[in-house]
Structure formats: structure tokens, C-alpha cells
Amino acid sequence: MMRAFELTKTKVRYPGSDFPALDDVSVGADEGEIVLLLGSNNAGKSTFCRLLNGLVPNSIPAQVGGKAEVLGRDVRRTSVARLATLVGMVFQEPDNQLFCMSVEEEVAFGPENLAIPRAEIIARVEWALEAVGLSGYNARSPSNLSGGEKQRLVIAAALSMRPRLLVLDEPAYALDPAGRLDLYALLRLLRERYGMTIIIAERDAEEMAELCDRVILLRNGRVVADGPPSEVLSDIDEVVAAGVSPPQIAHLSSLLADRFPGKTRPFLTTDDAEKEIADLVRTAGSGAP
Amino acid sequence: MNASVTARRLPIISLQDVRFSYEGGIEALKGVSLSVARGENVAVVGGNGSGKTTLAKHLNGLLKPSSGRVLVGGEDSSKTSVAMLARTVGYVFQNPDYQLFCTSVEEEVRFGPKNMGFGRDDESALAERALKLMDISHLREQSPVSLSLGDRRKIAIASVLATSPIVLILDEPTTGLDSVESAQLMATLDVLRSEGMTVVLITHDMRLVAQHMDRVVVMSEGSVALDAGVEEAFSDPDRLRRCKLLAPPITVLAQRLQAQGVLPKGAATPLQLVELVARVRGERQ
Numbered sequence: 001m002m003r004a005f006e007l008t009k010t011k012v013r014y015p016g017s018d019f020p021a022l023d024d025v026s027v028g029a030d031e032g033e034i035v036l037l038l039g040s041n042n043a044g045k046s047t048f049c050r051l052l053n054g055l056v057p058n059s060i061p062a063q064v065g066g067k068a069e070v071l072g073r074d075v076r077r078t079s080v081a082r083l084a085t086l087v088g089m090v091f092q093e094p095d096n097q098l099f100c101m102s103v104e105e106e107v108a109f110g111p112e113n114l115a116i117p118r119a120e121i122i123a124r125v126e127w128a129l130e131a132v133g134l135s136g137y138n139a140r141s142p143s144n145l146s147g148g149e150k151q152r153l154v155i156a157a158a159l160s161m162r163p164r165l166l167v168l169d170e171p172a173y174a175l176d177p178a179g180r181l182d183l184y185a186l187l188r189l190l191r192e193r194y195g196m197t198i199i200i201a202e203r204d205a206e207e208m209a210e211l212c213d214r215v216i217l218l219r220n221g222r223v224v225a226d227g228p229p230s231e232v233l234s235d236i237d238e239v240v241a242a243g244v245s246p247p248q249i250a251h252l253s254s255l256l257a258d259r260f261p262g263k264t265r266p267f268l269t270t271d272d273a274e275k276e277i278a279d280l281v282r283t284a285g286s287g288a289p
Numbered sequence: 290m291n292a293s294v295t296a297r298r299l300p301i302i303s304l305q306d307v308r309f310s311y312e313g314g315i316e317a318l319k320g321v322s323l324s325v326a327r328g329e330n331v332a333v334v335g336g337n338g339s340g341k342t343t344l345a346k347h348l349n350g351l352l353k354p355s356s357g358r359v360l361v362g363g364e365d366s367s368k369t370s371v372a373m374l375a376r377t378v379g380y381v382f383q384n385p386d387y388q389l390f391c392t393s394v395e396e397e398v399r400f401g402p403k404n405m406g407f408g409r410d411d412e413s414a415l416a417e418r419a420l421k422l423m424d425i426s427h428l429r430e431q432s433p434v435s436l437s438l439g440d441r442r443k444i445a446i447a448s449v450l451a452t453s454p455i456v457l458i459l460d461e462p463t464t465g466l467d468s469v470e471s472a473q474l475m476a477t478l479d480v481l482r483s484e485g486m487t488v489v490l491i492t493h494d495m496r497l498v499a500q501h502m503d504r505v506v507v508m509s510e511g512s513v514a515l516d517a518g519v520e521e522a523f524s525d526p527d528r529l530r531r532c533k534l535l536a537p538p539i540t541v542l543a544q545r546l547q548a549q550g551v552l553p554k555g556a557a558t559p560l561q562l563v564e565l566v567a568r569v570r571g572e573r574q
Contacts, residue, residue: 040467041437147337173464176336176493178533203467206496206538245468248496248539252559259563260570270542277542277566278551284570 004197009066021047023221037201039218040243045201054083088158092173094150104138128156148179300324307357317343319511335508336533349378379454385445395429401452419451439470456487499557
């Protein structure tokens with residue numbers, strides 16, 4: 001299986017900036033993984049995302065040191081147009097990314113610029129709208145859609161390029177809590193059905209443990225932890241030091257372990273928490289471990 | 290807070306069967322009635338497009354009802370200028386850049402009280418107090434546009450606080466902030482609340498609601514779907530989901546443990562839940 005991306009001692013510095021936005025980053029992912037880039041504001045998440053689709057340094061000038069490969073291609077030597085067919089990009093605010101009169105035009109815009117035959121474009125539009133649950137919305141005006149629908153439309157527009165990687169920079173920013181869960185269900189579906197690699201940058205780890213296979217924790221442009229959510233999100237001190245509030249249940253697990261050493265097993269889900277705490281309370285004073 | 294206590298307090302804001310339609314005919318509020326008492330802390334929550342922000346803009350007269358009545362400090366908002374109502378109600382926009390326009394932080398914070406005709410001494414005192422409360426005195430000489438989003442939010446709040454309002458309305462003040470900035474902001478709001486400020490907080494973050502607010506107004510499709518204390522508001526997951534909301538994980542867990550008779554109620558944070566476990570274990574031993 002091909003690596004979705006591979007950064008090796010990667011350093012990114014913007015002109016005029018005193019500090020590198022990414023510093024000595026060595027990290028990669030396999031195709032088909034769902035990876036969370038977790039960090040506070042200014043941790044380097046957006047630079048990481050923009051490097052993966054070549055916006056940095058090909059459109060946004062920056063010095064890039066070390067190696068940066070996406071699907072085996074050197075990002076610096078690959079055109080933004082070519083990368084756009086491999087890496088779909090979704091930003092925070094759907095309103096800033098929508099500009100067409102109809103849903104259909106919006107989704108067709110990318111492939112039209114690739115000079116793909118008309119029949120193929122129509123097929124891709126239908127496929128992309130179906131994938132995000134917007135079939136039949138073709139003639140609707142994007143500006144009349146709800147916040148969640150707009151975000152789905154932006155994702156459909158990225159999907160119509162048939163990318164192998166989907167990179168989302170804080171995609172839940174403008175969504176309500178239910179819209180956020182719907183978005184995560186959609187991302188899981190895209191991975192299951194199409195084997196797509198999904199990279200999500202977020203500053204909030206709540207509800208992420210169930211979505212992601214891997215968490216890369218960034219702090220001041222450096223990778224400070226990289227592993228499965230059960231490992232990275234349980235290290236509360238590291239998460240907090242990175243300026244991220246830990247998921248409540250993981251935080252609880254860690255606080256209980258500190259307060260009652262050896263009496264609970266670590267947990268990440270509400271169900272497991274319920275069992276552990278019920279046992280902990282019921283065994284109190286009974287002499288049981 | 291129990292209902293009888295609320296009832297005895299004088300409402301500072303009251304909405305009576307308020308309906309509002311935007312141009313083009315979309316009815317954003319479909320008969321909303323509620324009142325906010327002095328000193329209360331109310332979260333207004335709901336999905337995208339539920340009418341939260343439209344409701345909030347009625348609380349200070351930025352929008353006037355198409356029908357029904359809004360009373361702010363006893364004045365009918367339809368018959369009173371926004372400038373007059375601003376003496377009672379301060380409004381902090383979601384995007385601080387809509388509010389900030391001066392060249393220095395200090396000027397920005399002084400602008401409100403100056404504009405309202407407070408005397409020069411009062412203006413200084415109010416501005417200093419607001420700068421101190423928001424912990425931005427050290428930024429007074431700086432230009433707001435050069436600062437981070439977290440700092441710009443604080444400046445926007447300080448400039449509203451400097452007008453000495455009775456009610457502070459904040460529209461999603463933590464959006465775009467990271468956890469450190471967000472915790473700082475909420476800690477400051479806690480100080481204001483402890484000093485008796487009436488706070489209306491519009492937010493998508495249910496963890497903040499559970500930890501910091503007393504009362505929750507749930508908006509759904511332009512109506513008040515629920516108006517209750519925090520515990521009760523988060524007690525029915527299905528109802529919340531229909532309103533496009535989710536209770537925070539700790540609240541869900543605490544309620545399940547309470548239903549099983551494992552723990553008493555009262556945990557809104559992981560730390561509080563651990564304290565409850567320790568207390569119950571202690572009692573058993």
C-alpha cells in the first residue's frame with residue numbers, strides 16, 4: 001500500500017516570520033487512514049494542511065526544508081493543478097468557498113477546469129452529490145442551504161475531483177453539534193466506501209476518539225505525540241500542554257487513575273466509564289481491589 | 290436556581306409573543322415569550338438557523354419585532370433608540386472585527402463611555418475597570434488589528450463593559466479560540482457573574498453551558514423548545530438531538546450514574562465527578 005503522505009524532517013518558514021510554522025516534522029500516514037491533526041491556534045495545523053495540497057509553497061510563498069511527499073510525489077515539484085486531482089481541500093467557512101449559482105455548477109467547477117468530457121463530469125457530479133447525501137439538490141442555490149448542507153456541498157465539490165486524500169481544516173467550525181456528528185459519520189462513510197484517506201485539523205478533541213485511527217498532536221510547529229487516540233488522548237498532561245482541552249471522558253479516566261491508583265482501567269468511552277465508576281463505587285470499603 | 294426565586298426578581302428583559310420576519314418573508318421568530326431577571330445567567334442554544342442570533346438581536350433592540358413586544362429595562366424596544374437601550378444592554382458580536390475600529394486598544398475601550406456622554410472622570414474609571422477585568426491593560430497602546438483573535442474578543446468585550454451595562458449579551462464568544470483562550474474568557478465571565486452581571490450567552494459549546502450557566506433556553510425553528518435549568522435541559526438526549534444539540538459527555542455519564550443510584554447529581558466537569566466518587570466512597574467506608 002502506498003503512503004498517503006510522508007514528511008521527513010520537514011520545516012516550513014514563511015517570509016518575514018521569526019519562527020518556523022512547522023519545525024523538524026517527521027510523520028506520515030497510510031492510505032485509508034483517518035488522521036486527526038490536533039493543536040491550538042498557531043500550532044501549525046493549517047500550514048500542515050496547505051503543505052499537503054501544495055498551496056504551501058507553490059501558491060503561498062514559504063521556505064520548505066526536508067522532504068514533503070504526497071502519494072509518492074515531492075510536493076515542491078508537483079503543480080498545484082496536479083495535486084488538486086489527488087488532494088481535496090475543505091476549509092473552515094463554507095461561505096468562503098462557494099461562489100456558483102447552483103449546487104450542480106459548484107460541484108462541476110473543479111472537473112470542468114480539468115477539461116474532462118461532459119458525460120464524465122455529469123457522472124462525477126451525481127456521484128459526489130450522492131456520496132455526501134445531497135442527491136437531487138442539483139438546481140438549488142448554495143446560498144439557500146443550511147450550514148450543514150453547505151459544508152456537505154464543499155466536500156462534494158472536493159470529491160468531484162476524485163481525490164485520494166481529503167484534507168479538512170476545522171470543518172466543524174460553523175456547524176451545530178448535530179451537524180458535527182453528521183459530518184463525522186459522512187467522513188467515516190467516505191473511508192469505508194471509497195478507501196479515502198482523511199486528514200482533519202481540529203483544536204477540539206471532543207468526540208474525535210471514535211472517528212480517528214491516529215492522532216498527531218502539534219505544538220509550536222512540532223509533533224509532540226503521534227499514535228492511536230487511546231494513547232495520545234490519554235496523555236492528558238501532553239494534551240493540555242499543547243493548549244488543547246482533552247476529551248472529557250479521557251480526562252476523567254486520567255483524574256480517576258491519579259486519585260485512585262490501580263483501582264480503575266483506562267477508558268475513552270462513556271459506556272466503559274460507566275462500568276468502571278460503578279465498580280469503583282461499589283467496591284469501596286469492601287476490601288476488594 | 291428555582292422558579293419561585295426567579296419569579297420574585299424583576300425582569301430586566303421581557304419578550305411577549307415576539308414574531309419576526311426577515312425581508313423576503315422567512316419567519317425567524319414564531320412567537321417567543323421569555324424574561325430574563327437581573328443577575329441571571331442564561332445560555333441561548335440551538336442548531337444553525339434555529340433563531341438564536343435573531344432572538345439575541347431583539348434583546349438590545351438591534352432588531353424590532355414584527356409583532357409582539359420587547360421590554361428592556363421597562364422600555365418598549367420599538368419606541369426606544371438602540372443608543373438608549375445600549376445603556377442597559379451591551380452586545381458583543383461573534384466577529385470582534387465588526388466592533389473594533391480605533392487605532393489603539395485604550396481608545397477603543399473609551400469610545401463607548403465617551404460616546405454615551407459619561408464625564409471624563411467616569412470615562413477613565415470605566416475604561417480602566419474594563420481593561421483590568423479583561424486583563425488587557427498591558428495592551429492599551431497596541432492597535433487592535435495587530436492582536437490575536439482571543440485578544441480582539443477581549444477588547445470587544447471590554448469596550449462593551451466600559452459602557453456599564455446591566456446585561457451583557459455574548460454571541461458565540463469562544464468560537465475560533467483555543468482551549469486556553471476559551472478557558473480564560475469563561476473565567477472572566479464567571480467573575481462578572483459573581484459581581485451580579487446579567488449574562489446571556491449564545492453558544493454551540495454545551496460543555497461551557499454545563500459548567501458556567503444556570504438556565505438554558507433551547508431554540509428550535511424559531512420557537513423556544515425548552516426553557517429550564519441546566520440539569521433538566523440536558524436530561525433528555527432525544528429531545529436535545531431533535532433540537533440539533535448534544536449534552537456534554539460528562540453530563541450524560543453523570544446522569545446515567547445517577548439513574549443507577551451510583552452517584553448523586555451535581556457533576557458538570559470531570560474533576561467534579563471525581564470529587565463525587567471520592568465522597569461516595571468515603572461515606573461507604
